[in-house]
Structure formats: C-alpha cells, structure tokens
Amino acid sequence: MPLSKLTACAMFVALIAVLAQIAIPLPFSPVPFTGQVVGVLLAGTLLGPRSGLLTITAYLLLGAAGAPVFSLARGGIYMLTGPTGGYLWGFIPAVLITGLLMKKFQTTRYRYNAAALFPAIFIIYLSGALQLGCLMQYSIKQVLLVGVLPFIPFDIIKIFLAAALSVQIKKSLQHNGLGHILN
Amino acid sequence: MELTKNITLGVYLPGETVIHRLDPRTKIIIASVLIILLLMIKSYPAYAVILTFLSAVIFMSGIPLSYALCGLKPMLPVLILMWVFQLFLYSNPDSKVIFSFWIFTATDSGMHMGNLISLRVIFLFTVTTILTLTTSMVSLTDGLESLLNPLRKFGLPIQELVMTMVIALRFVLILAEELDKIVKAQMARGVAFDRGNFIQKTKKLFPVFLPLFINAFKRAEELIVAMEARSYTGGKGRTKMKTLQMSRVDLGAGFVMLIFSAIVVLLIITIKPQI
Numbered sequence: 001m002p003l004s005k006l007t008a009c010a011m012f013v014a015l016i017a018v019l020a021q022i023a024i025p026l027p028f029s030p031v032p033f034t035g036q037v038v039g040v041l042l043a044g045t046l047l048g049p050r051s052g053l054l055t056i057t058a059y060l061l062l063g064a065a066g067a068p069v070f071s072l073a074r075g076g077i078y079m080l081t082g083p084t085g086g087y088l089w090g091f092i093p094a095v096l097i098t099g100l101l102m103k104k105f106q107t108t109r110y111r112y113n114a115a116a117l118f119p120a121i122f123i124i125y126l127s128g129a130l131q132l133g134c135l136m137q138y139s140i141k142q143v144l145l146v147g148v149l150p151f152i153p154f155d156i157i158k159i160f161l162a163a164a165l166s167v168q169i170k171k172s173l174q175h176n177g178l179g180h181i182l183n
Numbered sequence: 184m185e186l187t188k189n190i191t192l193g194v195y196l197p198g199e200t201v202i203h204r205l206d207p208r209t210k211i212i213i214a215s216v217l218i219i220l221l222l223m224i225k226s227y228p229a230y231a232v233i234l235t236f237l238s239a240v241i242f243m244s245g246i247p248l249s250y251a252l253c254g255l256k257p258m259l260p261v262l263i264l265m266w267v268f269q270l271f272l273y274s275n276p277d278s279k280v281i282f283s284f285w286i287f288t289a290t291d292s293g294m295h296m297g298n299l300i301s302l303r304v305i306f307l308f309t310v311t312t313i314l315t316l317t318t319s320m321v322s323l324t325d326g327l328e329s330l331l332n333p334l335r336k337f338g339l340p341i342q343e344l345v346m347t348m349v350i351a352l353r354f355v356l357i358l359a360e361e362l363d364k365i366v367k368a369q370m371a372r373g374v375a376f377d378r379g380n381f382i383q384k385t386k387k388l389f390p391v392f393l394p395l396f397i398n399a400f401k402r403a404e405e406l407i408v409a410m411e412a413r414s415y416t417g418g419k420g421r422t423k424m425k426t427l428q429m430s431r432v433d434l435g436a437g438f439v440m441l442i443f444s445a446i447v448v449l450l451i452i453t454i455k456p457q458i
Binding site: 008011065142 | 222
C-alpha cells in the first residue's frame with residue numbers, strides 16, 4: 001500500500017473519531033444523533049473497499065484499545081462486546097460493500113452515491129440487531145422496537161448527507177489539487 | 184449541536200509496579216481471557232471470585248479506586264435502564280412474581296438476569312480500564328502489532344494497520360481543535376446551529392463537515408511529503424527503537440492467570456446457573 005493511501009486512511013480514522021463527537025440531542029431517545037455513521041459511510045464512498053476496510057479496522061481496534069474514539073468519547077473493548085457492539089462490527093461489511101459498489105458504478109454522481117449507501121445501512125442494522133438480540137435475549141419484535149425502527153428516519157438523513165458530502169468533497173479536493181490522495 | 188469536549192487520549196497513570204512492568208502482550212492476553220471468562224459466568228459466587236482477583240490487581244497496580252471506577256459514571260443511566268428492562272421483560276416459566284401493576288410484572292428471574300448483566304458490564308469495563316490505565320498507548324499498539332504479526336502470513340497488512348492507528352491517534356486532538364475553530368468561524372458568519380427543526384439543524388452540519396474534510400486532507404498531504412522526505416517506506420525491514428521482551432514477571436503472571444482461570448472454569452461447571 002503506498003504511503004499516500006496509508007496517510008489518507010489514518011486521517012480518515014481521526015475524522016471518523018472527531019465526527020463521532022458531534023451530537024445533536026434527540027427529544028425522545030437517550031441515544032443522540034451523531035456523525036459517526038456519516039464518517040463511516042464516507043470512508044466507503046471516498047476510499048474504496050481495500051483502504052476503507054483498513055480504516056474501519058484501525059478505528060475499531062483503536063476504540064477497543066481504550067481510546068475514546070467512539071460516539072460521545074467512549075472507548076474500550078466493552079463497546080464491541082456489549083449489547084450495542086453489533087452496530088460497530090457492522091461497519092466492516094458496510095464499508096466493504098459500499099466500496100465495491102462505488103467501484104462498480106465508476107461514477108461520482110449523487111444518485112449513485114446514495115444508492116451505494118443504502119445496503120451499507122441495512123447491514124449495520126442487521127449486525128447490530130443480531131448482537132443486541134442475542135446478548136439481551138430479546139425477541140425479534142423487541143429488537144425491532146428498541147434497536148431498529150426508531151433510528152431509521154435519522155439514518156436515511158445521514159445517507160443523504162453523506163452522499164452530498166461525498167460528491168462535494170471529491171469536487172473540492174480536485175479543485176485544490178489534492179485529488180491524488182484518494183486514488 | 185453539542186461537541187464532546189472531554190476527549191482525553193490514553194488516560195495512562197505511569198508507575199513502577201509489577202502490573203506496570205508486565206509486557207503489554209501479557210496484559211492484552213490476560214485481559215482477553217478475563218473478558219471471555221466474564222462472558223461465560225452466570226452465577227454470583229463466580230463473580231465474587233472475579234471481584235477478589237480484580238481488587239487484588241487494582242491494589243497491586245496502585246491505581247486509586249476512584250480512577251478505576253470514575254469512567255462508569257456516564258454509563259450509569261444506561262445501566263439502570265437495562266436493569267429495569269430485564270426486571271420487567273425477562274421471565275421464565277418457573278419464576279416467582281415479586282410485584283406487578285398494570286401490564287408490568289417483575290419476576291425474580293428477571294431481577295437475577297438484570298443483576299448478572301449489570302455485574303458483567305461493570306466488570307468488563309473495569310478490566311479494560313485497568314489495562315489502559317497501566318499501559319501507555321504506544322506500548323499497547325506495539326503489543327497489538329506483535330500479537331497480530333502471525334496474521335501477516337495470510338496477507339493481512341498488520342504493519343500498515345498499526346501505523347494507521349498511531350498516525351490517527353496523533354491527529355484526533357488536532358482535528359477536534361480544528362472542528363471547534365470551524366464551528367466558531369461559521370457562527371461568526373451567522374450560522375445559528377441551535378435554531379430550527381431537526382432537518383434544518385442537520386443541513387447546517389454541511390458547512391462544518393466539508394471544510395473539516397478538506398483541511399484534514401491538506402494536513403495529510405503535508406504529512407506525506409514530510410514522511411517521503413525522510414524516506415519512510417514502512418513494512419519489511421523496519422526496526423524498532425524499543426523491542427518488547429518477556430521477563431520472569433510475565434511467566435509468573437501467566438502462571439497465576441492459568442490457576443485463576445482453572446478455578447473460574449471449575450466454578451462455571453459446578454455451580455448451577457442463577458437463570
């Protein structure tokens with residue numbers, strides 16, 4: 001892996017960690033709206049499958065080692081092994097599938113970006129719900145009620161935000177003569 | 184919009200105790216074994232044994248107890264919520280009812296389930312806290328690299344992974360500062376982050392995220408030039424300034440851990456689970 005790519009990955013890990021600290025409180029839920037997933041989705045669209053995978057693995061390992069890089073400055077292995085850990089594990093296949101889809105589309109249009117992100121969110125939910133259900137011994141209905149349905153509207157907003165950002169970031173980087181970092 | 188300000192990286196208490204002097208690899212392995220044991224435990228006596236062991240470790244490492252437990256405070260609301268959830272939702276056929284009102288019924292099996300899960304969360308948290316409090320971030324990543332090294336045979340880029348982690352650690356705080364500056368700059372230009380409904384608030388994130396990303400990549404470009412100028416190539420043939428070495432202390436720790444795990448496994452097998 002060339003040095004430029006490695007540095008871009010490292011920067012992306014730091015970016016996801018910082019985005020995860022932006023929180024908009026929601027009136028009805030103890031879980032706030034955070035930028036963590038936006039960062040992960042962008043890693044998929046901007047970096048491609050291989051580098052995206054490296055980025056997310058490094059992010060999760062850093063968090064597991066205790067650095068407070070997860071949302072709301074949390075960290076530690078418990079975040080991965082605990083009931084909500086599945087949502088974090090899901091980032092790995094999510095980034096992989098987004099990267100592969102973007103590679104297949106060969107375009108940076110907004111519509112295609114958004115289309116590549118929907119399966120990613122679906123996988124994150126699937127893996128999150130599985131771990132939540134297994135560890136807390138909930139039924140499928142309870143899992144849907146606690147861990148999936150309340151968050152769907154927000155994640156759809158995140159998809160559109162990430163897709164718009166992805167298009168704009170690529171444009172701006174090219175404009176600033178930095179386009180080679182991502183390739 | 185709120186920013187979490189208390190990002191303190193690598194909360195590490197330097198010291199010269201036995202626990203501090205252990206090789207990071209030994210500590211990572213012991214912590215992993217403890218975590219696996221904790222995930223299997225389903226009875227109170229086994230938790231008592233773990234409690235004794237962890238108390239001894241905390242005492243030996245000279246960490247003030249308040250330090251080891253202060254991280255639990257922000258998790259407390261979630262813990263209590265989880266406990267109440269278990270109390271009312273979990274029940275098996277032969278459980279006794281403690282009390283009930285309206286559609287809620289609290290059972291003793293639900294209470295035990297809640298207790299055990301809360302204990303598990305607290306202990307898992309304490310194990311990882313002790314690990315990070317007694318090991319510096321650098322030796323932790325070094326230990327991780329050395330433990331993951333065999334995976335390189337399968338073509339996994341372990342060296343790159345660890346390098347990515349180390350660079351990222353350096354930049355988290357810098358980018359957090361930058362984010363703060365961008366938010367203030369946009370507020371000075373008249374962006375009211377706290378006004379509007381949810382959709383409007385989300386839209387206002389756009390002029391924050393975009394400059395953050397562009398600035399981050401500018402910094403990455405500078406770093407690439409600096410590293411190339413110093414002929415960094417990474418990967419094969421790179422030597423270390425400090426090499427990790429196992430000592431007699433590690434052997435002793437491994438032995439103690441072996442006996443302890445045997446006791447816990449014995450307890451798990453012999454004692455009937457509470458739930």
